[in-house]
Amino acid sequence: MPGILRFFGRWHKFTVCLVWLLAILGLLSGGRFEMFLIPEFFHVLWPAAVILILFTCSRIGEPPSGGIVLREAAGALLLLLPLYGIWRAEGMVLESDAFNTRFIGGLSTGEGDGPAAGTPPGTGFSNQPVSEVPMDKIFENPYLYAGRRLAVVGMLTTDNRQVAELMGRNCPVLFRFAMTCCAADAIPLALVVDLPESASLEENAWARVTGKFAIRRIQGQKIPILEEPELRPVKRPERPYL
């Protein structure tokens, strides 16, 4: 037992840093970290890996210590456990469960009360051909797209209480998450899909919805809607977050 304690006392810091280093290198390879963080974090994770290399190397050649106290052992255990969570979360994306928790309703990206200067609502767009527009571009200046027929890719949910209350029926919602730094701060963007309640849709399915974009004012809220919609299932995009 004292031998084991001496072993852990000597190597627990080395082990924790080495395992975290390998985890970060693994996430960096092939851009796996982009399932959790924005691509720019590449420039933050590499220095972190270098610091972990320094930490790991600084323990090599260290004389044996007297053992490990319970606090250090508990701390080391706590530092290793999240790696299981990271491994489990790989490949997962935020779905309707997270959308329903985060969605506060309507146009919720701080775009003001009306069209941006010089962009009258829907001027002359209605006769233009359909174009695919990322959802975040629509929310940057929604009035620019009003009246225009758009194709938008996102996930579908049919189970949002707020939308049901606003629309008076269970309308499907096409949503995406826009990341600022990481998935924890991702903001939900959503377009109501003007389909009848009876339409059978798979929850969290990815779809390309084509429809005429409109902004309706319902119960004092501005609701972005895709009218006369046509749905086509698509594969999950390589980068699910905007």
Next chain:
Amino acid sequence: MPESASASGRVEWMTWFWLLVALLIVVYPGLNPDSASTRTFFIIFASILLEAIPFMLLGTLVGGLIEVFLTHDRMTSLLPANKFHAICTASALGLIFPVCECAVVPVVRRLIGKGLPAAAAIAYLLGGPIVNPVVFVSTGLAYRFNWQVAASRAVWGYLTAVVVAFLAGRILGDGGIVEPGGPVPPSSDSGDGGDCGHHHHHHHPAPARGMVRKTSLILEGIRAAVRHAQDDFMATAPFLVAGSFIAALAQTHVERAAFVALSSSPLLSNLAMMALAVLLNLCSEADAFIAASFTGYVPLAAQMAFMLIGPMFDLKLLLMYRGIFRRRAIFLLATLIPATVFAASLLIHLLVRAN
């Protein structure tokens, strides 16, 4: 590592707490392994940690370099002798050393060991993550180039940090905020001399003679700084893990729309947005985007309350502060920060209405 009698009680408490969190990390996902909420939890937990760990590593490295290369005398000479002036200066240090709230904790831990007065340390800890150029720009971008909001956040953040640090210093005194002798034991690797307080063994450098000796001393210093940094990482990162776990649970299960429903009065909406910030545990460089998403749903004062309290006090920080401060100091901060931010948000509300 030698531990004082008063510290040993804290160690026991921490050990049990960490073991409890470790148990919960294992048990919680196991309760309903394939549910949507468990998937959401894993993504958020991993995201918060991966976002914070690099900055914490950088913070610990800076802390290690401070420990080895900054002497006590130099530290003392950098700040004004007058305590209030020191607080005012420390609150604005983020302008020169921009840090986020995860990186600032290990830096402050070492600065206190170098003689930074505890009240000034609180000022930097609270002001640094708000009063800094990176946060200023991100706030401006989140509010669509409305630099007035960004400037207001910086000014009110500065004032809040000064008020809280001043009051904490007056109520508890420096000795009542941190453990006697500081949050980390003194070390002979520093320029201060003294007994080596660490359980590991350093190669203590011989006195310098000539260029080769000087280079060798610097290299030895860097190695010692890296070891200090690693010690700090091992000491503070478990708090980050525990805080991230609680934050991920809150983000998974707390509905944001419920907080909007409380926006019927400025009093309630300010309090609700403060509570939301404490629960969400967002990084100060990203929280403005979430605050801006509430535009049109809650008043600007409530959004400002969200942006002021988040970088100073949330579930994750509450646990990380335990690595620096005594328990009663944390209780005091947990009272003073929300009270001051709430008062500030009411003033902001009145100013907005007057304009």
